[in-house]
Amino acid sequence: MLQGRSLIILAFAILFGICAVIVANAYLGGVESQKAADTAGKGMVRIAVANAPLDFGQPVTPEKVRFVDWPSWSVPEGAFTSTEQLMPAGKQHVVLRPMSVNEPILASKLSGEGGRATLAALLRPEMRAYAVRVSDVTGVAGFVLPGDVVDVLITRQPTGEGAQITDVLLQNVRVIAIDQDAKDDKSDPMVGKTATLEVNQVDAQKLALAQQVGSLSLALKKPADEVKPMVETVGTEDLRDGAYVGGYSGPSTAPSYTAPVVRRVRYGFGRPAAKKTTTVEVIRGTASKDYEVGRYVGF
Secondary structure, X not given: OHHHHHHHHXXXXXXXXXXXHHHHHHHHHXXXXXHHHHHHHXXXXXXEEEXXXXXXXXXXXXXXXXXXXXXXXXXXXXXXXXXXXXXXXXXXXXXXXXXXXXXXXXXXXXXOOOOOOOHHHXXXXXXEEEEEEOOOOOOHHHOOOOOOEEEEEEEEOOOOOOOOEEEEEEEEEEEEEEOXXXXXXXXXXXXXXXEEEEEOHHHHHHHXXXXXXXXXXXXXXXXXXXXXXXXXXEEHHHOOOOOOOOOOXXXXXXXXXXXXXXXXXXXXXXXXXXXXXXXXEEEEOOEEXXXXXXXXOOO
């Protein structure tokens, strides 16, 4: 008798459990449907954002990505709206530009499917990557980092001149890597031996020649500073206290020896007969001097 009651109670318990599961599933399904309907009604779409900091060269994996609601009228170009788009089966995207947490993941910041992180992917159209030698001094004590903007200076000795000069070779040049590090989210100084610059083809040729005829150094500047249409050449004559005075005026073309120039001749008429002389003014360079010279009798 007791055993029969126990079986009846167990049967009712199982029945009530099944009913509870069905009701819970129906309720949760209705909530999800209502949420999706509300999202669609508000013009929202789900896009992929970074769930953790993404650095240059890292692969995009599921644990580093999450999907959030985003207004459909302000979705960034290149955003991913599904896992299949972002992480296709058997292939993988690699991070080309660092991204912080909650930043939308865009196609422009990733490599192609199955691609790898290459420096060429960071270059803008028609630009070249060219590396120059730097040190702790010429690289601004390591404060020049990837992503910064610099001016490139060249110090050289002109042909036929004894003094050295410094010119501004290039302005507003973007640094894309220091040594083999292309991460542009660094803030600590980093002393390197090479700086890779983004330049056009002609400027790359200038850099190649400049490294052969002189020494290069970098001057860190604000990216918002305008390019100066006219730049000055600084020579050793300007190494003095005070403002730039424009001491260097280009290679000298004057000969090393200036022949004496006779400007005018004044004869000694009216002088005593005993002094048969002629006064000649001789000019050497910028200095002039009068000389008394003898003349033929009867001249």
